[in-house]
Amino acid sequence: MIDPAAAIRIARPSRDLAAAERFYADGLGLHVLYRGEAHAPGEHDLIMLGRPGANWHLELVGGPNLISAPTPTAEDLLVIYLAGPIDEALIARLVEAGGRRVEQSEYWDRWGVTVADPDGYRLVLSTRSWSNG
Incomplete structure (x- = not known):
């Protein structure tokens, strides 16, 4: 059985780590926890x-030793449950930081906003809350 407090790492490739950092740090407001060079x-x-x-x-890997280029699909979603309205200023920051607002699906478009990151992976900001109980 997996401990509910176990750490989770979501890892994927990026064509341009600087562009991805602008999107996730400057746009979304995440912190750079670690940076490393090959x-x-x-x-x-x-x-x-x-x-x-x-x-x-979220771990993004890139550089000259990258084995697999990003190949996102419309189903590769990172969903953040905000439990309330989505601040239009946040969406504007994501777009200014290199994102592109996209339509996702009837379900996700009803319950949030989807923005593609510079590699094309989709971030869904959901107005819903998450409850596992």
Whole structure:
């Protein structure tokens, strides 16, 4: 059984780590938790973004040793449940930071806003709350 407090890392490739950092840090407001550069074959440049003290983070890898280029689909979603209205200023910051507002699906368009990051992965800001109980 997995401990509910176990840490979660969501990892994916990025064509341009600087552009991704602008989107997730400047646009969304995540913090850079760690940054590393490849120093040997098989290593990647990487950036870890999240919130200090949270049990999760987003790891983006890139650089010349990247094995797989980003290949996002419309179903590759990172959903953040905001439990309330979405601030239009947040959406504007995401777009200004390199995002692109997109239609997602009838369900997600009804319950939130979807913005594609610079690599094309989709971030859904949901007005709903999440309850696992």
